Amino acid sequence: MSSFSRRKFLKISAATVTVASGAAAFAKAPSAPEKPSKRAAKGIQRIPTYCDICFWKCGAIATVKDGKLWKVEGNPEDPLSRGRLCPRGTGGVGAHFDPDRLRRPLIRRSDRGREEWQEVSWDEAFAYIAKKMHAIKQNYGPEAVALFAHGIGGAFLKHTLKAYGTPNITAPSFAQCRGPRDAGFWLTYGEEVGSPERTDIKNAQCLVLIGSHLGENMHNSQVQEFADAVGNGATIIVADPRFSVAASKAKHYLPIKPGTDLALLLAWMHVLVTEGLYNKEYVAKHGFGFEQFAASLAPYTPEWAYPETGIAPDTIRATAREMARYQPATLVHPGRHSTWYGDDAQRSRAVALLNALLGSWGSKGGFYAPASMDVPGFPYPPYPKSEKGKVDNPGNRYPFAHEPITTGIREATITGKPYPVKGWFVYATNLIQALPNEAETIKAIQNLDLLVVVDVIPNEIAGWADVVLPEAVYLERYDDLNVELFREPFVALRQPVVDAPDDQKPNWWMAKRLAEVMGLGQYYPWKDIEEYLNHRLTAAGLSFDELKAKGIIRGAPQPIFADEGAPLTFDTPSGKIEFFSPQLQAAGFDPVPVYTKHPEPPAGAFRLLFGRAPVHSFSRTQSNRILSDMMAENEVWINEDVAQRLELKSGDYVRLKNQDNVVSLPIRVKATQRIRPDCVYMVHGFGHTARGLKHAFGKGASDSQLITRYATDPLMGGTGMNINFVTLEPEATRG
């Protein structure tokens, strides 16, 4: 730290201290995070917790050897992991040891985005934030602060911000991920698929994957069950423009033209209905508006779908018949990351309806009815009521958005409409990579009076922050209980396994301390998180000590299939499965799915597709040394024949240039027989530009950077991101 910045820093803190002192009067410093002496002990200790490298939250057991973290394994008691973690969970060790981690709170000391910081104490950081938040509340009202929080770790910050008075709390898991799917299923069945998905993959006799690239998408239980289904000889049908890992297990691989899935779905349903192969009894009993729906399918013959999708009519018929053959144990997987083309909620509705035709909702090998334990929340005082309502969806523009829309808040921050947003709290979401069109995100950030980022590494979003708060990684902290909706009820505990290496703190501590500094201490009636957890567990009749020892407490299994006695009821207006949706009609949308064409790439350009690599989670694991050792950079997949034409071979470096002339970092070519000639594919999350990520910086390219265009789903506001086209420009300097 230069002496100059040191002086400047002292000035800031002197100013903030006086402001904060009023609030500090009733803010008792919470006790320091627990440091049980057991952790310094010699020998081997095994401590159960649950994983946080993605949102699946698998039960895990960490092994500590002579006080040093050694490995993390699956907890055999845990129904999610069944004792085995996915590669990211196994490599979670690297999150603790990552040398590029954030270490101390930081306050920006030059322009936004310059990544120039001042290290400050926690008290100084909180005082600074509190001052800004008071000002925003005074000038614009509490709604002008929004919280973006992804994952269970955000629970306490949400509480603090609700106490502060804002209703604007969101995550990219809706409008950038599963939102369209959930809207489509909710419109059809009155219920969502949920996360973890309520799919009975392991018992499916026929499994249809439309893009869902299980095996690369490593959501643990799903992959385990997928392997079970494959091992049991289930018929696997995969529609994907890329010969995915799942496709390599398929009996029928359909190399579909990107963006035409709705045509395929409609043609499948056409075959099932016209050939009378659908589950008539189920549809008669539970269906609503089937006749209108059936009539609407008339034009969608396999012959019609052929030129759209590139899938031969015979193949469409054969696969439809195969689905019918195994019904109701045919599962058409609902997908998860479904924000593709902007008509995604309707496509998801078609998936829901195809499942309905097969009678799989409620059936073994289809969709089960999940169960969960009853663990009451902590009895907090009521939150202040907001007069203005949420900012993200003015006038209910997206009538079927049942969760807040990140990009809606972003838009409001840019336009100031319906009301200004002046502060962002960002917890565990790298908005620069997670939201489409980076430029809009940066524009919104430039309108803010305060941007606080809580993260574990100096990712891109932290680079734009006014205040960066370093969090202890999941292996170093308590979090809220995981009371999961799954095949069987259970509750899981995350508890610290090792100490945080520096001055990083758990989110609960930050959230509580911040609330206290802001004079909201009454919302934290508990002393520390152990008291909080103990309180919740005791209220549920469970033992905190037992949970600490076992990591998981399971409840009594309940019937999860209709024929076992699980209720098969539908929370739609008609109380039935809505083949024809009056809700949609009333809102001015197609009541049955209707196919529309999407623009195709111009000559010489390719559609940019993206997805997951099994060893990385989004943009959060590239600096994890263990996982980056598995895959240090991403590659651009291109059809080998096309590559030859472009005189490219595997290992060459190219830059991708999109339709808006945005050029990516250099990325290595993977010339392969595993992809269609009209698209290219890359793994999301690479191409980091944050300088603090010393290891990941500049490795590979970022799909997000190239996603300057997105198609907003009119039903629910999701951002379809598969609509960008790129060309490849050879890069001479590497290779």
Add this chain to the structure above:
Amino acid sequence: MARFGMVIDTVRCVGCMDCVVACKTENNVPEGFNRDWIAYDVSGSYPTPHMEIRSERCNHCDNPPCVSCCPTGASHVHDVGGVVLVDHDKCIGCKGCIAACPYGARFIHPDGYADKCTFCIHRVEQGQDPACVAVCPTHCMHFGDLDDPNSEVSQLLASRKHHVLMPDAGTKPRIFYLT
């Protein structure tokens, strides 16, 4: 005496590399080195390619050229299960064993000695499966005694089609791939 081997079901394997990560953490394999790895073997062409995914490592060959070429006896066949091991304190790092192994299973550890898969003998001797086998989310890996006709591995080999890698290299590998 036992003769340890692995049977890996390529039908179930999704190539997720969990086995590689688990080996790293279990055995402290240093950054930049791998005792096991994944091979994605694609044949045919779009739109009807075929892909076999294999988790590969030292084959603990019955006829291990890496042992016979070792000038110091550092590379040796362990008494338990016939596992091929390297005695770090005897190894001079001449790299002969690396040249001798057709599978590329060995590397020089940054500390100077030849290193490779140990079949997690430290776990196996305690009755556990090797780390990679124990972690595999698809349960596609099986470890056991090939000489015991009742072992899971023998039973799988008896009932399923399988192959080994580079059979013509004459090393008699003990890792079998079910197809």
Add this chain to the structure above:
Amino acid sequence: MQELTITRHNELIDPLLHIWSWQIPVYLFLGGLVAGIMIISGYFVLQGRYKNTTFSTFYLPHIALVLLSFGMFALFLDLEHKLYFWRLFMTFQISAPMSWGSWLLMIVFPALWVNTLIRIPEPFQGKIPLFDRWSAALNEHPNVIKNIGILNMLLGTLLGMYTGVLLSSFGARPLWNSAMLWMLFLVSGLSAAAAFVHLITTDDYERELLAKADNAFLTLELFVFGGFISGLLTNSRVHHEAVRLLLDGPYAPVFWVLVIGLGIVVPLVVQVLAVNHKVKHTPVAPILVLLGGLTLRFVIVYAGQFSHWT
């Protein structure tokens, strides 16, 4: 179409094996050269030339000792676990050529050294009285001297063969899988040694003799090459692909131009002319032979590492 993606990236192995760089070819070359020198100087001992000149029996073995030490030093430099070097000599591994080689070198050193005692040139006499006494004792037993000559020739042959056997024992490297490799390295070692002596000797008889011998060695080497290549070509597919690395693959330019052309054919032609007194003896031919021999070791070691099973 075959598309194989391997996620492994172990240094020295991936994407291609390159565990041995300059040290090993240099070691193999110097080993071969010393082997040739031993055979030549042993031959001169048998011929009784130590009686009229000290070059081939005193200076040459000394030079060989130095060269061999350099070679061993190169080998040492290649070891990754250098402090454990002594482990080589704590054991004898019967199946490991490298173990045989290490022990062979342990005998080669004294054998070469004994050679130097046969006749100590005048300037060095009286420097180390003990050596003078041993030399005198040797000279009382001409049979022992003969045996020293035989021993040097024998050990030289073994050493020359060893440099090839070492590589050909690696079944995993198809290019080396040839029974001709030891012959190739032996003959190449002999020809290099002949060229070397030719280059530095002051004795016209020796120069003429060795130039002739070298011509024979070089011709022989061409035939051995023929056998080596055709043997691999007619073996399995991997061996075929391996030798193609030399014939028309990435190593072909170096192989054809430097090893065969400039390393064998050109010096052979020059020396044939020279021994027939069409041209004068110049250092050109022997230098080319030496460089050719060194390049041969480089090409075989590098291309061999490149070659692999599939």
